[in-house]
Amino acid sequence: MTSAQNRLAAGGLIDRSRSIRFSFDDDTYQGFAGDTLASALLAHGVRLVGRSFKYHRPRGILTAGPEEPNALVELRSGARREPNTRATTIELHDGLQAWSQNRWPSLRYDVGAINSLLSPLFVAGFYYKTFMWPAAFWEKVYEPAIRHAAGLGHASGEADPDTYETIHAFCDVLIIGGGAAGLSAALTAGRSGARVILCDEDSVLGGRLNGDLREIDGRPGAEWTRHVIAELDALPNARILRRTSVFGVYDGGTYGALERVSDHLPEPPLHQPRQRLWKIVARRAVLASGAIERPIVFGGNDRPGVMMAAGVRTYINRFAVAPGRQAAIYTGCDDAWSTAFDLARNGATVAAIIDHRHTVAPQLRAEATRLGIPVHLGADVTDTRGQHRLQAITLRTADDGSRRLRVDLLAISAGWSPNLGLTTHLGQKPRWSETAATFVPDALPPGMSVAGAVSGAFSLAEALRQGAALGAAAAEATGFTVAAPPVPRTDDDKVELSAFWHVASSSKAFVDFQHDVTSADVALAAREGFRSVEHLKRYTTLGMATDQGKTSNINGHAMMAELTGRTMAEIGTTVFRAPVIPVAIGAFAGHHRGRDFRPTRLTAGHGWAEQNKASFVEAGAWLRAQWFTQEGESDWLPIVSREVRDVRSKVGVCDVSTLGKIDVQGSDAGLFLDRVYINMFSTLPVGKTRYGVMLREDGIVMDDGTAARFAPDHYVVSTTTANAAKVMQHLEHARQVLWPELDVQLVSVTEQWSQYSIAGPNARQLLERLLGDVIDASDAALPYLGCVAFTWRDVPARLFRVSFSGELAYEIAVPAQYGDAAIRAIMEAGADLGIVPYGTEALGVMRIEKGHVAGNEINGTTTATDLGLGRMMSQKKDYIGRVLAQRPGLVDPDRPTLVGLRPVDPLARLRAGAHMLAVGAAPTTENDQGYVTSVAFSPTLGHWIGLALVRRGPQRIGERMRAYDPVRDGDTEVELVSPVFLDPQGARLHG
C-alpha cells in the first residue's frame, strides 16, 4: 500500500478517525470517511485512472464533481459490477473495489493506445468515410471489430441482486441544489410554512461552500450551512433529499430525481433499495444547480495532472488533499487565482499564475506577490509534457517568448457555465450573456425560477440574495406569507473574467475529453460544412458522451463561432434532454421487475387449481388453467385429449371467471342493448340468455358473448376475456356520449362473480346433487339458454344453461369470496360421476369441434357475415356498425368466409396460419385464397381439424385445397367441410 503523501495534515470535511480500505485495480489504499474515490486516489498521488474512449490516451481526474468526463471506473465486482461510474462522485466505503476501464492488458501499457498514432484515420466522421468498401465487409468485419473496440467498461452480465424503488412526492416549492442559493431559497420558503423539498446530489450540502473558504455573516461557509440544515431539519414542512439528483423536468410541474440510497455502502442494508426514483410534483421550483467550470482548449490539456481550478480547491478544502506539489494556474478569470492562493497556503509551490488577460485587479496581484507567486499576464499555456502524468508545461509569454516550467499540477479555468440543463427540457433555449460570458437560462419551464450561479450570477452575495428572493416568491405564489428575509453578509467576491476558449497549438487539444473530440475535429467539421451546433454535435460526437458535454459543449460552440465568423449569440447552443445524469433502467422499473413487471389477476379458484396441478397460461393479465396434469401424465396433447374425452363422455368443470361481465340496469336497458348488439335483446324474455355480437362503428366484429335477462330492467352481459375492458369502455362511451338521454346504468361485475362451466352428459345429474334442494334443474324448468338467480348455501347464485363445448352445459356463478368453496363443492358432488377439471386448451378443442368462433376469428378484420353470423344482423333496428357494415368491400361475396377443414391424409397435422391455395396453384400472393385461423387435434374424431377463412368458403364445401405453410414446411392437402364437426343438430346440447 502506498502512503497518502498528498494528504494535508489538517482540515477538510473528512473524518480522520474513520479509516477506510479500498482497492483500485490491483493496489489497495487507505482513505477516510468523507472521501470520494477521486480524492482518496489523489491523496495517494495516483494520477492515471483511465484511458480515453477513442485514442486510449492516459487520463486522470479533471474535476471534483458529477461533470467529470475522464475518471470513469468500473465499480464493485460480480453481479454488482457497474461500469462508467465517476470516481469524483463515488463515496468511499470499506472494501470498495474499483477498476480502470478501456485498457488492455493494463492501465499503464495499453495496446489500444496505438489508435492515437492512427488518429488521422479516426477523425470526425470516420465511420462514414473509412468503412465504405467493400460493402459486404460491413456486417462481417468492420462492425464486429468496431463493436469490440467501442464502448466504455463492461456490464456484469448477471441479474442485478439489488432492488430499486419508485416514490411519488408533492410539494409547494422544490429547490434543486443545496448550495448557497438553494439553501437560502429553502430556508425562506420553509419558514413560510410551504411544503418544501430540497434535493442535493452530494452527500454533504453546501455546494461550493464546501470547496471554497468563504465567510457568511462572519463565520465559515460550512458552519453557516450546518445552521441552515439544522433549521430545515426542524421544520415539519421541509424535507431534504441528499445524494439526490434531479434529472428531468416534465409537464405539469413534474420532476424526476434519483436518490442514491445505498451506492455509498458496500451493500444495501436490509429492505433498502440501491436507488430510489422520485417523481416529484411541485407547484413551483427554484433551480439552484450552480455552474460548471470550463476547461481551456490547448495542446496536451488532457494530460493527467491538468485539473479544473475550482476542483483543485475542493480537493484542498473539502478533502484535505493537495493534488500537486509544484503547481501552475492557467486562467482568464479571477476565481482561479483563489486556487493558487489556497495551494500556496497549504504548502504547495505555485510556480506561476498564467493569466490570458493583460490586466487583473491589483488586490489579486498584491496577494500573489505576498505569497511569492510569479504572475504571467497576457500569457498562455501552449503545450504539456509527461507520459502518464504531467511533468512540464510550455508557456508563451506576453512578449511572445516561450518558457518551460516543471510542474506536476496545472489548474485551469476559463470561467463558469451555468448548469442549466434542466431549464431546456421542455424546449426552452438559453441565451448568450456578454457580461457573464456564457449561455444563461432565458425562458424557463412553467413554475421554475433560477437562483445563483445557474442564472449567470457568480458571486456568493448574489446567490444568497437571489435564493432568498426567489424562495420567497415561490412560497408566495403558492399562497404562503413570507417575512422579508435578512440577506446575510459575505466576504468579497472575485468574479471578473474575460471570455476565451482555446489556444492554437500543434499538439492535440481536447474539447470533449470523454469522446476524444479535438480542436482539429471542430475545424474539420467547419471545413466540411457541418457548421450549425447540431451538425457539429452529430458529426464530431461533441457532447454526446455520458456527461452530455457538461465541460465541453460551450468550448466547441465557441470555436465553431470563431471559425465561421459568427458571434456566440448567433451560433447558439445545443439543448439538453432528460436525464441530465445516467439513470439505471432498474430505477425506473422499481418494484416492477420479474413476475412483478405487471400485476397478475388470479381467479378465486386459483389456489384450488394450483393444488390440482394446473399449468397456467397468461390471458391478458389473468392466469388461466391451461390443463390439469394427472398422475403419470407428462405430455400436454394426451392430457388435453383426455380432458376432452372425459367431458364428452362424463362431465368436466372449467373456471370461466375471467370472462367479462357487465351489469346493465335501467328502464332503457333493453333498448340500449338493441343499439349495441346486431341482434335483438329487448325481446328477450326474463329468465333467458341469448348469444349476441357487437360491431365496431366501422362494421367489423368487436366481440361476442351472451346477455342474460334477470328482470325487465336488468341484464348481465358477458364478453370475452381479452375484450372485457374494451367492451366496457365501448358501452360507457355509448351510454355517456352517444345516448345520455337513456336510463341505463352500467357497472363491471367481472370481479364480483366466480363462474364455473359444468359440461358433459352427467352435468344435470351433478347439478341435481349440488342444487337439487334449492332449484329445479330439469330440462323443462331450465331449458337450453335459460337462466335463474337463487340462493345456494346462504349465498346468492346464478345458473345459466349455455354451452361453448356443445355438451349439455351450465355455468354457475357465486360471489367471488365464495369461489374457492364453490369449486371444491362442485368437485366433491361430481366425484363419482367422473368429473374432471379442464383447462383452456380442452375448451379450445371443443369449441373448434363445434365451429364456434373465438379471438382467432374475431381478429379485427372479419364481419359478422365472414363468421357465418350474418343472419343475426337485425333488419328491424339500428345498431352501432350497421351502416358501415354495408360498405361494398364488406359485403363482397368473394370475401374469405368461415369454413371447416380436415386433412385428406387423416394422419396429417394442420397448422394455424397456413395459407389456402387451390391444388396445383403456385404459392403466390395472387393465388392466396385465405388462411387457417384455428386448428386442433380432435380426440373425438381422431384427426386434426381446422377452421379457416376461405374465399366463398361455405359454397366450396367438399372442395380440396392446399394448406400451405412455408414457415414450418407444411403443405397439406385438405378438404373444405362444415365448420361444425360434431353434433350439427345439437342433440347433446339439448340433452
Add this chain to the structure above:
Amino acid sequence: MAESLSSRPTFADETPAPPGSRVTIAERANLGLATLQARKGQDAALRDLIQQQYGVSLPQAPAISRAGTIAFVGLGPHHWLAVADGQSHHLAPSLKAAIGPLGSIVDQSGGYVVFRVGGAAIRDVLAKGFPIDLHERAFPPGAAATTVVAHIGAIIWRNDDHDGQPCFDIAVFRSLSRSFWRWFSDAAAEFGCEVKQH
C-alpha cells in the same frame, strides 16, 4: 341442506410480512360492498332518500360520507360505492329494498378486497405506489380518490385517525389482491408491517 359456503381470506396463502409495526394492514373481512347508481333524473330523490334512511348525505365529489356502520364513497357522477361493516353480500339486497326504483344496486362484496392500512409510516409506504398527494393538507379524513397503485386500479379513502395515526382504506379488484399485497409488503418492508385481523 348442505353447510354454508365459506369465504376465503386474502392473506390465507401469502408470504408473511416483514416484522415490525410502523405500518399495519388488515383485510376488512365480510365487508358489505355495493355500487349504487342513480336512475335517470332520480338524483335528488335518491339523495333525499339516503339522507332519510341512513342519515348520510351522498357525496357529490370524490369523498366518503359515513353514518354509523354504513358509508358512501363518491366514484363518479351519480355513482357511489356503499360500504357496510360485516354485511358481506347482504348489503346489496337490503339497499335495494330501501331504495327501490330510484337507483341501480349491484353487489360488489366479491368484486373488491378492502384493506385497512395505518401506522406511523403509512404515508411513506403509500407514496411508493399511489401517484396522488396523500398529505394532511391535500387528503384530509373523508377524502377519497379513484386512482391506481403499482399499476393496479384502486379506490382509496381516508378514515378518521386511529391512535393518532392516519388510517386509510384501499379497495382493489379481488383478482389483484395478491399483486397488491406483493407490492405493499415490499414497500412496507423497511418499516416493518403488522398484519392484523380486522
